[in-house]
Amino acid sequence: METPEERSDGPAMVIVALLIAFTSVIGAIVAWRGSIAADAAGDADTAGLRATINLNETRALSSVTAYGDYGAYTQYYRERQLTQTLEEDLAELPEDAEDEIEVLVEELSRTTDNATAAQGTFPNQYLNRDGTYALDRQLGQLFADSARLRDLDPAANFAEADRFRVKSEQFLIAFSILAVALVAFTLIEVVGQRAKYLLLIAGSLLLVAGTVGAVLVEMGRLS
Amino acid sequence: MGDRFKGLISVLIALVTVVTALVAYLQSDAGNRDDRAGRDANSLAVEMLGQNVSGNSRSYYDYNEAYQAWYQLDVQASAALGRGDNAAAERYLAAAESLVRLSPLLQPPYFDPETGELDFDRYEVDTFRGRVTQLSEEYTAAAGVKDAWDTKANAYVLHLTILAVSLFLLGLAAAIDHRISQLIFSIVGGALALVAVVLAALTYAQPVFDLRSNPEAIAAYTQGVGLAYQGQDAEAVTAFDEAARLQPDYAAVYAARAGAKLRLSDYLAASTDFERAQNLGLENPSMLGDLAIAYYYQGRFDEAIALQQSVVASNPSELWVQFDLGATQLISGQVEAARATYDAAMQFAVEQVQAAQAAGTAPSSALWFGLDFGVLGLEEIRGLIAAGEGTPDPALIPNLAEVDALAATVIKQIKELTVGLEYQGVPPSGTLTAQITNLTFGEPIYLDDGTIEFEVGDTFTDGPTEMSLLFDYAGMRDGQEIVVKVYIDGTEDASWRIIREWDGGESGESYEIPLAISYSDTFVLASAYYNIEFYIDGLLAAEGAFWIED
Numbered sequence: 001m002e003t004p005e006e007r008s009d010g011p012a013m014v015i016v017a018l019l020i021a022f023t024s025v026i027g028a029i030v031a032w033r034g035s036i037a038a039d040a041a042g043d044a045d046t047a048g049l050r051a052t053i054n055l056n057e058t059r060a061l062s063s064v065t066a067y068g069d070y071g072a073y074t075q076y077y078r079e080r081q082l083t084q085t086l087e088e089d090l091a092e093l094p095e096d097a098e099d100e101i102e103v104l105v106e107e108l109s110r111t112t113d114n115a116t117a118a119q120g121t122f123p124n125q126y127l128n129r130d131g132t133y134a135l136d137r138q139l140g141q142l143f144a145d146s147a148r149l150r151d152l153d154p155a156a157n158f159a160e161a162d163r164f165r166v167k168s169e170q171f172l173i174a175f176s177i178l179a180v181a182l183v184a185f186t187l188i189e190v191v192g193q194r195a196k197y198l199l200l201i202a203g204s205l206l207l208v209a210g211t212v213g214a215v216l217v218e219m220g221r222l223s
Numbered sequence: 224m225g226d227r228f229k230g231l232i233s234v235l236i237a238l239v240t241v242v243t244a245l246v247a248y249l250q251s252d253a254g255n256r257d258d259r260a261g262r263d264a265n266s267l268a269v270e271m272l273g274q275n276v277s278g279n280s281r282s283y284y285d286y287n288e289a290y291q292a293w294y295q296l297d298v299q300a301s302a303a304l305g306r307g308d309n310a311a312a313e314r315y316l317a318a319a320e321s322l323v324r325l326s327p328l329l330q331p332p333y334f335d336p337e338t339g340e341l342d343f344d345r346y347e348v349d350t351f352r353g354r355v356t357q358l359s360e361e362y363t364a365a366a367g368v369k370d371a372w373d374t375k376a377n378a379y380v381l382h383l384t385i386l387a388v389s390l391f392l393l394g395l396a397a398a399i400d401h402r403i404s405q406l407i408f409s410i411v412g413g414a415l416a417l418v419a420v421v422l423a424a425l426t427y428a429q430p431v432f433d434l435r436s437n438p439e440a441i442a443a444y445t446q447g448v449g450l451a452y453q454g455q456d457a458e459a460v461t462a463f464d465e466a467a468r469l470q471p472d473y474a475a476v477y478a479a480r481a482g483a484k485l486r487l488s489d490y491l492a493a494s495t496d497f498e499r500a501q502n503l504g505l506e507n508p509s510m511l512g513d514l515a516i517a518y519y520y521q522g523r524f525d526e527a528i529a530l531q532q533s534v535v536a537s538n539p540s541e542l543w544v545q546f547d548l549g550a551t552q553l554i555s556g557q558v559e560a561a562r563a564t565y566d567a568a569m570q571f572a573v574e575q576v577q578a579a580q581a582a583g584t585a586p587s588s589a590l591w592f593g594l595d596f597g598v599l600g601l602e603e604i605r606g607l608i609a610a611g612e613g614t615p616d617p618a619l620i621p622n623l624a625e626v627d628a629l630a631a632t633v634i635k636q637i638k639e640l641t642v643g644l645e646y647q648g649v650p651p652s653g654t655l656t657a658q659i660t661n662l663t664f665g666e667p668i669y670l671d672d673g674t675i676e677f678e679v680g681d682t683f684t685d686g687p688t689e690m691s692l693l694f695d696y697a698g699m700r701d702g703q704e705i706v707v708k709v710y711i712d713g714t715e716d717a718s719w720r721i722i723r724e725w726d727g728g729e730s731g732e733s734y735e736i737p738l739a740i741s742y743s744d745t746f747v748l749a750s751a752y753y754n755i756e757f758y759i760d761g762l763l764a765a766e767g768a769f770w771i772e773d
Binding site for chain 1: 229230233234236237240241243244245247248251252255258259262265266269270272273274276277278280281283284287288289292296310313314315317318321322325397
C-alpha cells in the first residue's frame with residue numbers, strides 16, 4: 001500500500017534512483033580507469049627497472065670488454081715502442097759493431113714477435129692512424145650496439161610511470177567525489193523536504209564535477 | 224524521533240564515507256610514494272652494482288696493465304743501468320714515458336714518473352669509488368623512504384578497515400528498529416570512526432625524511448669516505464664534521480667519523496660518535512665491535528665486555544669480536560673467563576673450516592683475518608706489559624705475570640691453529656718431537672770456486688739482494704710439512720711464505736732455506752724488521768728475526 005507522501009514523491013524518487021544508478025555506473029568506470037592507470041604505472045616501473053638493468057649491464061660489459069682489449073693493446077704498444085727505439089739505436093750503430101748489432105737484433109726480434117702476438121689479441125679496427133687506440137669509440141660503439149637491441153633509457157619509463165601514477169590518483173579523487181555524490185543522493189530519502197532539494201543539487205553538482213574531472217583526466221588535460 | 228535518529232545516522236554515514244574517501248586517497252598516495260621510493264632504491268642498487276663493476280674493470284686495467292707495463296719498463300731500465308747498459312736503459316725509459324698517456328692513472332695528480340710514486344687509492348676514489356659511495360647513500364635513503372611510506376600505507380589500510388566496520392555498524396543502526404541496539408551500534412560505530420580519524424591524522428602528521436633532499440650532506444659524507452679510503456683520516460673527520468653540520472641526524476656520518484677517530488687514536492671522541500650513530504638507529508656487529516675497541520683503549524673494560532658479549536651472542540660468526548672479548552677479559556684480569564673465550568673462539572674457527580670443507584667451499588677470509596686479529600690483540604697486551612706504559616694503561620692490568628703467561632700460550636695456540644687449519648683443515652695434533660736450533664739468517668756470498676758462504680747476523684745494511692734461513696735440526700722425518708712465514712714490520716707478506724715437504728733427513732747442521740732469492744740485479748731487501756716463524760706439521764718449532772737497516 002502506498003502512502004500519499006510516497007505517491008507525491010514518486011517521480012522525484014525515480015529521478016533520484018536514476019541518479020544513484022548513473023553515479024554508481026560512472027563510479028565503477030572511473031574506478032576501472034584508475035585501476036588501469038595504476039597497473040600501467042607498475043608496468044612502466046618494471047620496464048624502467050629492466051632498462052636500468054640493461055643500461056648497467058651494458059656499461060659493465062662494455063667496460064670489461066673495452067678495457068680488456070685496451071690491456072692487450074697496451075702490451076702491443078709497449079712492445080712496439082721498444083721495437084721503434086731498438087730500430088733507432090740499431091740504425092745509429094756503426095757497421096763494424098757486430099756484437100752490439102747482434103744483441104740488438106736479437107732483442108728486436110723478440111719485441112717484434114711480442115708486438116705481433118699482442119696485435120692479434122685486440123680488435124684492430126679501433127687502432128687510429130697514429131697508432132693510438134680509440135677506446136672511447138669502442139666504448140661508444142658497444143653501447144650503441146646494445147641500445148639498438150635493448151631499452152637503455154630508464155628515465156623515460158620512470159617518467160611514464162609517474163604520469164600514470166598521477167593519473168591514477170586523479171581518478172581516485174574523481175571517484176571520491178562521485179562517492180560523496182552517491183551519499184548525497186542516498187540521504188535524500190531520510191532528510192526533510194527542504195534538505196532534499198539541497199542534497200539533490202549538491203549531489204548533482206558533485207556528479208557533474210566528478211564525471212567531468214574523470215573525463216579530463218582520461219583525456220590527459222589535468223596532468 | 225525515530226526518523227530524526229535515522230537522519231542523524233545517515234548524516235554520520237555520509238561523513239564517515241567522506242572521511243573514508245579521504246583516507247583512501249591518502250592510502251593510495253602513500254602507496255604510490257612507497258612504490259616510487261622502492262623503484263628508486265632498486266634502480267640505485269643496480270646502478271651502484273654497474274658502476275662498481277665497470278669502475279673496477281677500468282681501474283684493473285689502469286693498475287694491472289698500464290701501470291704494471293710502466294713499472295716493468297722502469298725496473299728493466301734500472302737493471303740495465305745496473306749492468307752499465309745506458310743505451311738499453313734509455314730505451315726502456317723512453318718506452319715507459321710513452322706509456323704515460325695511455326691512462327690517467329699515470330698522470331698527475333695520481334702519478335709522478337720521476338719518483339714512481341703512485342696514488343692509486345685517490346685515483347679509485349676519483350674515478351668510481353666516490354660515485355659508488357654516493358649511490359650507496361642514495362640507495363639507503365630511498366630504501367628508508369620506501370619503508371616509511373610503506374608503513375604509512377599499511378597504517379591507512381588499518382584505518383580504512385576500522386572505517387569499514389564503523390560504516391557497517393552505522394548501517395546496521397539505520398536498518399534495525401530495536402532502540403537499544405540502535406544506540407549501541409551507532410555509539411560504537413561513531414567511536415570507531417573517531418578513532419580511525421585520529422589515527423589517520425596522526426599517521427598523516429608523521430614526517431617522512433628523505434636524505435636525498437640534502438645532497439650537500441651526502442656529498443660531504445662521500446668526500447669523507449673517500450678521504451678515509453685514502454688513509455687521510457684527519458681530513459676525513461673535517462668532511463664528516465661538515466656532513467654532520469648539514470644533517471645532524473645522519474647516522475652513517477657519525478659511524479664513519481667514529482671509525483676515522485678510532486684510527487687517529489681519539490678513543491673518547493670515537494666512542495661518543497659510535498654511541499650517537501647507535502642512538503640514531505645504526506647498528507651492525509662491525510660498528511659495535513669497534514665501539515667496544517674504543518671502550519677498551521679508554522680502560523672501560525666492563526662496558527667493552529658487555530658490548531662484546533652482546534655482539535658475540537647475536538653474531539657468533541664475528542670471530543674477531545670473540546677474540547677481542549677474550550683480550551678484554553684477559554687485560555681486566557678475568558683470566559679464566561678469557562681462557563674459556565679463546566677456547567670457544569678457536570673451536571668456532573675449527574667448526575667454520577670443517578663446515579666449509581663439508582660444503583665443498585672455502586671459509587671466508589674473515590676467518591683468517593679474525594685469527595690474525597686475535598694474535599695481534601694478545602701481542603699488544605704483551606707489549607704493554609713489557610713496556611709498562613701505553614694505551615690502555617698497563618696499571619689497570621691486575622695480575623701481570625698471569626696475564627702475560629696466558630697471552631703467550633694463546634698466541635702460540637692461535638698461530639698453530641691457523642697453520643693447521645690452512646694447510647690440513649684440522650687443528651694440529653700431538654707434540655713437537657723435532658728440534659730446530661741455532662736458527663740464524665745469512666746473506667749468501669758466491670765464491671769464485673762455486674761454493675757459497677753466508678754472512679750471518681741479525682742486522683744487515685747496504686740492501687742485501689738475498690737472504691737465507693740457517694738452522695741445525697734433529698728428530699725430523701722426511702715428508703713432514705714445513706711452513707715458513709715471514710712478517711715484514713709485523714705484517715705477514717704471503718709472497719714470502721714457504722711451504723714444502725721436508726726431505727733433509729733426521730738431523731743435520733746449517734741447513735739452508737732461501738727466504739728471498741735475488742730475482743734480478745734490481746731486487747734488494749727493503750729496510751724493515753723481518754721476523755719468521757718455522758712450523759713443522761702445523762706446530763711452531765722456531766722463531767727468529769733480522770733487521771735490514773738503511
